[in-house]
Amino acid sequence: MRDFSNKKRIVVKVGSSSITHAETGGADLIRLEKLVRELTDLHNGGKDVVLVSSGAISVGLKAAHIRGIYYSGKERTDGPDEKLKLKQAAAAIGQARLMMMYQKLFSEYNQTTAQVLMTKHTIVDNVNRFNARNTFEELLTLGVVPVVNENDTIATYEIEFGDNDTLSAIVAALIEADLLILLSDIDGLYTDDPHTNPDAKFIPEITKLDDTVEGFAKGSTGSLMGTGGMATKISAARIASACGCDMVIANADDLGNIHRVVSGAEVGTFIHADRKPDFFIEDFVSEG
Ligand code: GLU
Numbered sequence: 222m223r224d225f226s227n228k229k230r231i232v233v234k235v236g237s238s239s240i241t242h243a244e245t246g247g248a249d250l251i252r253l254e255k256l257v258r259e260l261t262d263l264h265n266g267g268k269d270v271v272l273v274s275s276g277a278i279s280v281g282l283k284a285a286h287i288r289g290i291y292y293s294g295k296e297r298t299d300g301p302d303e304k305l306k307l308k309q310a311a312a313a314i315g316q317a318r319l320m321m322m323y324q325k326l327f328s329e330y331n332q333t334t335a336q337v338l339m340t341k342h343t344i345v346d347n348v349n350r351f352n353a354r355n356t357f358e359e360l361l362t363l364g365v366v367p368v369v370n371e372n373d374t375i376a377t378y379e380i381e382f383g384d385n386d387t388l389s390a391i392v393a394a395l396i397e398a399d400l401l402i403l404l405s406d407i408d409g410l411y412t413d414d415p416h417t418n419p420d421a422k423f424i425p426e427i428t429k430l431d432d433t434v435e436g437f438a439k440g441s442t443g444s445l446m447g448t449g450g451m452a453t454k455i456s457a458a459r460i461a462s463a464c465g466c467d468m469v470i471a472n473a474d475d476l477g478n479i480h481r482v483v484s485g486a487e488v489g490t491f492i493h494a495d496r497k498p499d500f501f502i503e504d505f506v507s508e509g
Contacts, residue, residue: 223485225467230361230398231263231483232466234273234389238406239473246279246288248322252476257326259479260366264332268483269361271396273369273389274319278308281315305377312373323368333365338372340380344391344506357396380508386453390460390468394502399494401461402482403454404473409490410451412437427492430455430462458492460505465496 235256242249256272264270282288287307294304320336327334337356343349360367369392371382382388386403393401413421427434435455454470461468471478471489481488 223487223491225400225483225485228268228400228467228483230269230271230396231400231402232271232273232389232393232396232398233260233402233404233479234385235275235404235473236385236406237275237279239404239476240274240276241279241283246283248276248280248319250322253322254326255476256479257323257332258330259476261327261330261332262480263483264364264366269396269398270366271357271361271369271392271398272323272366273385273392274323275370275385276319277312277316277370277373279315280318281311281313282307284314284318285311287311309374316370316374319370320368327366333363335360335365335367337367337369339369339382339388339392340372340376341382341506341508342380344395344502345508350395350502354395357392361396382506384453386457387460390457390464390466391502391506393461393466393468394464394500394505397464398466400483401457401466401468402479403457403468403470404476404478405454405470406473407451407470408472409470410434410437410454410492414451424490425487427458427490429495430459430492460502462492462495463497463500463505464502465494465500467494468492 240249240252240256241247260270260272282291291304291307291311294307323334339353343353357367369388371385371388382391389401389403408423410424410427411421412424415421437451458468469482469489469491471482478488
């Protein structure tokens with residue numbers, strides 16, 4: 222039995238593949254609409270809600286008609302990195318578009334939203350971290366649903382989280398959330414990759430993140446746009462659990478899973494919080 226009835230502060234993460242069309246990378250408005258309805262309903266029920274949303278790069282590549290050259294390009298470190306520049310430009314275009322859609326959809330329910338863009342530097346730097354925490358606190362007090370993403374336009378490898386699974390756990394730790402819902406393109410955690418191993422078994426609950434669990438995580442991801450496979454979900458779980466936040470990995474195919482998870486239904490993989498008394502968010506982030 223899961224009892225999440227006294228959860229007050231909830232972070233929900235959606236990946237690019239959950240809110241964009243696989244064929245074109247363009248925004249999937251039907252799914253965005255459902256997502257916003259679910260989140261507003263949670264907020265109406267008295268919860269503090271934060272959304273960590275990917276999709277900026279995908280939407281930007283489509284909008285700028287540079288998807289083809291981006292995916293055929295190569296990353297390079299021995300000279301001007303054309304691919305990186307395309308990605309950063311796409312993120313700048315796409316983030317604004319995405320936010321415009323979120324603003325519009327949330328406003329249909331009279332729900333105020335806000336944009337918070339972060340890099341690792343936001344967490345590592347004491348002043349930035351303090352400011353970010355205060356901003357979240359104030360936004361939540363004001364009844365706003367913040368929409369968070371990595372600042373992909375300025376984040377390169379030294380300061381990027383690289384994946385929003387980790388970012389969402391960092392946000393959960395920063396604002397002391399008590400539940401993190403990671404929506405993925407898979408039902409939850411399996412003992413092996415179920416796409417390649419028919420004997421892989423679904424794991425409904427994890428009480429302790431030990432070496433066996435870490436071994437289940439595969440680095441691969443099935444989607445073109447997302448960067449997070451199971452490995453990043455486990456590393457997110459490590460952060461969430463250590464800061465005292467319960468976490469559920471559930472399938473984004475049905476966005477109704479958001480309210481199902483919150484109401485305690487046996488959906489996805491539940492990873493129990495295991496608070497470390499000496500938890501410091503900075504210990505989980507280092508600039509490369
Ligand atoms: N921040 C990236 C974006 O908005 C996605 C990162 C991820 O897929 O985890 O497009």
